[in-house]
Amino acid sequence: MAFKPQIKIPATYMRGGTSKGVFFNLSDLPVAAQVPGAARDALLLRVIGSPDPYGKQTDGMGGATSSTSKTVILSKSTQTDHDVDYLFGQVAIDKPFIDWSGNCGNLTAAVGSFAISNGLVDKGRLPENGLATVRIWQANIKKTIIAQVPITNGQVQETGDFELDGVTFPAAEVEVAFVDPADGEGAMFPTGNIIxxxxxxxxxxxxxxxxxxxxxxxxxxxxxxxxxxxxxxxxxxxxxxxxxxxxxxxxxxxxxxxxxxxxxxxxxxxxxxxxxxxxxxxxxxxxxxxxxxxxxxxxxxxxxxxxxxxxxxxxxxxxxxxxxxxxxxxxxxxxxxxxxxxxxxxxxxxxxxxxxxxxxxxxxxxxxxxxxxxxxxxxxxxxxxxxxxx
The missing domain is CATH 3.10.310.10 (Diaminopimelate Epimerase; Chain A, domain 1)
Incomplete structure (x- = not known):
């Protein structure tokens, strides 16, 4: 019996904060996976190695924890005054589904870097040296996030002496601002009560x-x-x-x-x-x-x-x-x-x-x-x- 060969998709494996995930440019995905639906979910599940009844994700890119079972899809922003649209998928480890209901704040720190390096931010907005302000539209919750990405000699600077507990090695600091952070699904206090x-x-x-x-x-x-x-x-x-x-x-x-x-x-x-x-x-x-x-x-x-x-x-x-x-x-x-x-x-x-x-x-x-x-x-x-x- 003849089996079809594997397909390969351009991707970047990144750490953001205390999480890791597989990042994709939307336009690099197979056409059927460029829109929400079963084809996209099936592809990303297979990339990460889920569902895995052993809970190890050995046959995929996932790391068998919620912090390392993540996917990100980025594209040029469809929103005014934004640079990049950021869609996050939390992949279940032992079940066949992806939760699209929320954001990953840790991986947000990597969104600006990926967007700059992959041409999703207009070059005219990037300094040769200094901090690049990347305006992110968080598509899951429909909110704006601003990332300050360090640039050295026109390239994203990733190395530095900033230490983050939960991450073993130091790196460059990325300041992330969540604008109007009340989640897109309702009032800040959905019951109207603080307690x-x-x-x-x-x-x-x-x-x-x-x-x-x-x-x-x-x-x-x-x-x-x-x-x-x-x-x-x-x-x-x-x-x-x-x-x-x-x-x-x-x-x-x-x-x-x-x-x-x-x-x-x-x-x-x-x-x-x-x-x-x-x-x-x-x-x-x-x-x-x-x-x-x-x-x-x-x-x-x-x-x-x-x-x-x-x-x-x-x-x-x-x-x-x-x-x-x-x-x-x-x-x-x-x-x-x-x-x-x-x-x-x-x-x-x-x-x-x-x-x-x-x-x-x-x-x-x-x-x-x-x-x-x-x-x-x-x-x-x-x-x-x-x-x-x-």
């Missing part, structure tokens, strides 16, 4: 802050679930009962936020919302062995992504943390000391991160003009990715 009471049958009742900023996020007090807020991945990810409890809470929170119509829908919407626990600042030893002093942070936050505790912090969840910390009365703000602030440094499993946001209450509605953080990005490999033909 809600969430009733989860057979699990408990919890005070929660439900926020749409960066990405829809459910914040709970760590102590209400029996945690300290200093947990590392193994403390949670090795316990299936704990993970099941978090997933049940996430599903009920999604329902209360109006993101789903029934609990069953949560199974096909794993990327959003995120669920996170917060606790007052307390020292701990990070996953790398680094001692995090209590005085170095304002609050501890741990967040789950795709059903597992994240090894550091998702970039979009960091936006939610910054936004909630800036709003008096939210669980994040209370855990951080309850004072007015425009920036917060939080502890996560790999270390610390400082993020900024300035909140303003207008007509009894909270608004945040932009949330800002620094990340880094680097091309790991470029060329072609190969997949078997159907």
């Amino acid at each position: 809600d009471r969430l009733v989860v049958p057979e699990v408990g009742e919890f005070n929660v802050t439900l926020i749409n900023a960066g990405i829809p996020t459910i914040f709970l007090n760590a102590s209400d679930l029996g945690f300290t807020g200093c947990e590392l991945q193994d403390d949670i990810n090795n316990d299936d009962a704990i993970l099941a409890r978090f997933e049940t809470i996430r599903a009920h929170g999604a329902l209360k936020m109006g993101l789903i119509n029934d609990l069953e829908e949560a199974k096909s919407r794993q990327h959003t919302p995120k669920v996170a626990i917060v606790a007052p600042a307390k020292g701990y030893v990070s996953s790398s062995g680094k001692v995090i002093e209590q005085s170095a942070i304002d609050v501890n936050v741990r967040a789950l992504s795709m059903g597992k505790l994240h090894h550091a912090m998702m970039g979009t969840a960091a936006v939610a943390i910054a936004t909630a910390a800036a709003i008096p009365g939210s669980l994040v703000n209370i855990a951080a000391g309850g004072k007015e602030r425009t920036a917060v440094t939080f502890g996560h499993p790999s270390g610390t991160l400082k993020v900024g946001a300035q909140a303003l209450c207008v007509d009894e509605q909270w608004q945040v003009e932009r949330a800002i953080m620094s990340r880094s990005a680097r091309v790991l490999m470029e060329g072609w990715v190969r997949i078997p033909q159907e």
Whole structure:
């Protein structure tokens, strides 16, 4: 029996923040995959190596974690005053689906670099040396993101001395600003409340802050679930009962936020919302062995992504943390000391991160003009990715 040869597609494998993903120029994809639908999803699933019942993604580019099972499609922007359209797909590891419901804040740091290097940004807007301002249209949530990409001798500069906890080696700093970060699916506080009471049958009742900023996020007090807020991945990810409890809470929170119509829908919407626990600042030893002093942070936050505790912090969840910390009365703000602030440094499993946001209450509605953080990005490999033909 004759089998068809593999097809090859131009692609770039990039790290952005604490995530990795396969980046494509839309025009390089096979014609059937240049539009949303089954053909696109099937292609990207095969690229990443999903679904994999072994959970390893050995026969694909995925790294068997939510942070490394990601795809990005970029194109010249269709929006006025923007340079590039950025579409993100979170690929499930053991299931045959891609979640297009949210953004990846970490990979956002790599979008500007890819766009410049692949001719998606007009050369007239690029300095020979200095910072290039790349105007990104985040197509999943229909929001604007501004990336400041360092340029040296007309080329993207990737090397530098900026250190990001959760990433082993230093690189060039990329400042990313999320403009009007309230998620595109509704109000910043979908219930109209800064704190809600969430009733989860057979699990408990919890005070929660439900926020749409960066990405829809459910914040709970760590102590209400029996945690300290200093947990590392193994403390949670090795316990299936704990993970099941978090997933049940996430599903009920999604329902209360109006993101789903029934609990069953949560199974096909794993990327959003995120669920996170917060606790007052307390020292701990990070996953790398680094001692995090209590005085170095304002609050501890741990967040789950795709059903597992994240090894550091998702970039979009960091936006939610910054936004909630800036709003008096939210669980994040209370855990951080309850004072007015425009920036917060939080502890996560790999270390610390400082993020900024300035909140303003207008007509009894909270608004945040932009949330800002620094990340880094680097091309790991470029060329072609190969997949078997159907």
